[in-house]
Amino acid sequence: MNVARSSLKIAAARVGSLLLTFVGTAFFAQELGARLLGIFFLFQAVLAVSELPANLGTRIAVEKRISEGGPADQIIGTAIVLKATLLLLVTGSILVFQSYLNQYIGANVAGLLIITIILQESAELMMNVLKGELRVGETATLQFAYSFTWVGLGVLLVQFDFGVFGLVYGVIVGKGVQLAWAICKTSVGIGQPTITQARSLVDYAKYSIIPEIDGQVHNWMDILIIGFFVTQAAVGAYEIAWRVAGPVLLLTSAIGTTIFPQISSWESEDSKESLERLLPKIITPSLVFVFPAFFGGILLSEEILGLIFGQEFTAAWLALIILLAGKLPRAIRQIVGKSLLGLNRPDLVTHAALVDIIANLVLNIILIWHFGILGAALGTTLSMTIGTIHRTYYLSKIISIRVPYYELGWCLLSSLAMYFSLHIANNWIEITTVIHLAGYVFVGATLYSAFVLLYSPLRMKTVEQARDVIR
Numbered sequence: 141m142n143v144a145r146s147s148l149k150i151a152a153a154r155v156g157s158l159l160l161t162f163v164g165t166a167f168f169a170q171e172l173g174a175r176l177l178g179i180f181f182l183f184q185a186v187l188a189v190s191e192l193p194a195n196l197g198t199r200i201a202v203e204k205r206i207s208e209g210g211p212a213d214q215i216i217g218t219a220i221v222l223k224a225t226l227l228l229l230v231t232g233s234i235l236v237f238q239s240y241l242n243q244y245i246g247a248n249v250a251g252l253l254i255i256t257i258i259l260q261e262s263a264e265l266m267m268n269v270l271k272g273e274l275r276v277g278e279t280a281t282l283q284f285a286y287s288f289t290w291v292g293l294g295v296l297l298v299q300f301d302f303g304v305f306g307l308v309y310g311v312i313v314g315k316g317v318q319l320a321w322a323i324c325k326t327s328v329g330i331g332q333p334t335i336t337q338a339r340s341l342v343d344y345a346k347y348s349i350i351p352e353i354d355g356q357v358h359n360w361m362d363i364l365i366i367g368f369f370v371t372q373a374a375v376g377a378y379e380i381a382w383r384v385a386g387p388v389l390l391l392t393s394a395i396g397t398t399i400f401p402q403i404s405s406w407e408s409e410d411s412k413e414s415l416e417r418l419l420p421k422i423i424t425p426s427l428v429f430v431f432p433a434f435f436g437g438i439l440l441s442e443e444i445l446g447l448i449f450g451q452e453f454t455a456a457w458l459a460l461i462i463l464l465a466g467k468l469p470r471a472i473r474q475i476v477g478k479s480l481l482g483l484n485r486p487d488l489v490t491h492a493a494l495v496d497i498i499a500n501l502v503l504n505i506i507l508i509w510h511f512g513i514l515g516a517a518l519g520t521t522l523s524m525t526i527g528t529i530h531r532t533y534y535l536s537k538i539i540s541i542r543v544p545y546y547e548l549g550w551c552l553l554s555s556l557a558m559y560f561s562l563h564i565a566n567n568w569i570e571i572t573t574v575i576h577l578a579g580y581v582f583v584g585a586t587l588y589s590a591f592v593l594l595y596s597p598l599r600m601k602t603v604e605q606a607r608d609v610i611r
Contacts, residue, residue, distance in 0.1 A: 157287035158387045164291035165383060168307065169376075169449040171298055178376030179246040180307045182367050183253070185360040186245060190257050192353055194230045197345030198222050199261075199268040200352070200481070204344050205337075206272025213331030216269060218341060221333045223265060227258055246372055252308050259315035266322035273328070282318050282325070289314035350490040350497070357500050362516035365504050370512055373452070378513040380449050381456035385463040388433040389471055416539050419479070424547045424601070426475050430467045431555035432588045437464040439562055440580060443571045459517040466521030469528035476531040480538075488534040496527030547598055554591035558584050 169177055202219045206212045231254045234241065238250030263286075267279045290310040297306025363382075366375050437444075441457040480489045500523035507515025535541060562584050571577050593599045 155387075156284050160284075160287045160291045161383070162387075164294060165380070166448050167295055168298060169380060169453065172303065173450070174373040174376035174380075174452045175371070176304050176376075178367075178372035178374070178379070179304050181363060181375050181379040182245045182372065183247070183249050183304075183308060184311075185363045185367070186241060187253060187256055187260070188356050188360045189364070190230055190234065190253065191260065192349075192356055193233075194223075194226050194257055194261050195264075195352060196226060197349045197352055198226070198341060199265055201341040201345040202265065203268040203272040204481075204484075205340055206269060211331065211337070212269070212273070212328040214334050214337045215331075215341070216328060217331040218333040218337040219265060220330065222338065222341065223261060227261060230257060244367065247304055249305075249308055252305075252312065256308075256312050256315060259312065259319055263315055263319035263322055266319065266326055269326055269328065270322065279322075282322055285321055286314040286318040289317045344484075344486065350493040353493070353497060357497050361500055362504050362508070362520050365508050366513060366516055369508050374455075374513055377445075377453045377456040378459060378516055380445065380453050381460040381463060381513075381517075384444060384460055385433070385437075385467060388429050388464065388467045389474065416542070419475070419539075420542045420544050421601075422475060424544050424551070424598070426471050427468065427548060428551055428592070430464075430471055431551050432558055432584065433467065434461070434464045435555045435559035436562075436581070436584055437461045439559060439566065440571070440577065443577050447571075447574050447577055456513055459513045462514070462517035462521055466517070466524050469521075469525040473524065473528040473531055476528070476535050480531060480535055483538060485534070485538065489531065492527055492530030492534060495530055496523045499523040499526050547595070547601075550595040550598060551592060554588050554594075557591050558588040561587055 165177075168180075172180075198219055202215055205215050234250055234254050234257075241250050241253070242248045263282075267282055270279050290307075290313075292310075293313055294307045294310035297309055300306070302309065363375055363379055366378055438461055441460045442454050445457055445460065446454040477489055480486070500519065503519035503523055504516060507519040509515070511518070532541070562580060565580075565583070569576070571580060
């Protein structure tokens with residue numbers, strides 16, 4: 141598998157998805173406002189929490205076992221039985237507590253939540269099968285298909301006054317399209333479930349449960365707590381800030397998704413040296429957008445939130461800056477965590493995840509109680525940093541980690557040069573329209589790219605990786 145080419149395919153699909161989602165979310169924010177959009181975000185947060193017991197590590201276990209060369213048909217058949225059992229328990233619980241869920245979210249969506257969780261888990265399982273076959277790049281179209289369907293249908297339904305339900309229906313149809321397409325792409329049939337494969341999947345999945353909980357905790361715990369302590373409008377403003385910060389890790393996420401099955405394959409061949417050679421090549425690309433995004437956020441956070449989404453969302457401008465700062469430990473965490481999982485050490489990821497789950501929960505409750513959405517950003521960033529330190533320590537005990545300090549230092553200096561250039565320009569030209577804002581972002585990206593490419597090792601690495609993609 142060509143890691144560079146697969147990473148580019150994933151990144152390109154996510155760029156398209158993020159652009160669609162960004163434009164769609166801006167439209168929904170303008171049409172629905174912070175409170176109604178906050179209701180939809182709470183629906184997504186509850187969906188994410190429901191996903192945890194519906195999965196329990198089975199998806200990543202399927203990807204791992206297939207990538208090791210196991211009998212794919214039996215693995216899939218066994219996984220379907222396990223997944224159906226888990227979904228039955230989850231959907232039953234939603235039915236029992238539906239009145240409380242509807243009251244918390246702010247709309248009668250419990251029944252729609254059941255449909256969504258079934259479609260989502262089925263689609264994600266089939267995409268993990270493709271990844272296990274080292275066909276990671278082929279999942280890119282599936283990711284884009286969901287975003288395209290959700291945004292397109294959501295915009296249409298909102299215009300016909302479906303309100304929040306229009307967004308929920310868009311999610312359901314999008315997941316259905318994603319599932320159907322994934323089934324068509326999968327080349328492996330469904331085999332007979334076996335006890336042997338069930339034990340194999342459970343043995344790996346049991347160590348993956350806590351890391352998956354950890355990931356969802358960092359993605360949604362702050363939203364869930366804000367929903368309890370503050371208002372739905374605050375949920376809407378904070379989640380918009382979170383989503384504005386999200387694209388910073390686009391390439392990092394693509395790299396992490398791509399390297400896991402490759403590392404898993406190397407681990408089965410006892411080839412740790414291959415990973416030691418790979419890490420220095422992917423650390424800089426994983427962090428290359430983090431530095432300029434943070435400094436750009438310091439300069440433009442209020443303008444981004446106010447001009448694109450509406451003035452009521454500018455309440456989250458400082459939270460946005462803190463969230464952008466938190467992308468540095470999050471980027472490192474993604475690469476290190478995927479490396480540990482690929483090396484068949486989910487136990488170490490579990491140990492680290494337990495620490496930052498507790499830290500995230502405690503810090504968010506305390507800080508949100510006292511500081512609202514600003515506390516949510518602080519709590520999430522601090523707990524993310526704690527978890528990253530733990531994972532990096534564990535990985536350093538298994539392999540030698542070589543960090544390209546000079547390359548990263550040059551990226552930091554380039555970001556500072558970009559910031560001061562834009563700051564000077566901002567004293568002369570006021571940002572009052574989306575066109576002005578887009579111009580500033582374009583100029584900033586151009587300046588940063590130019591500064592980065594002045595450093596010959598980075599210029600050579602860029603050319604080398606471009607050649608890897610083309611081959």
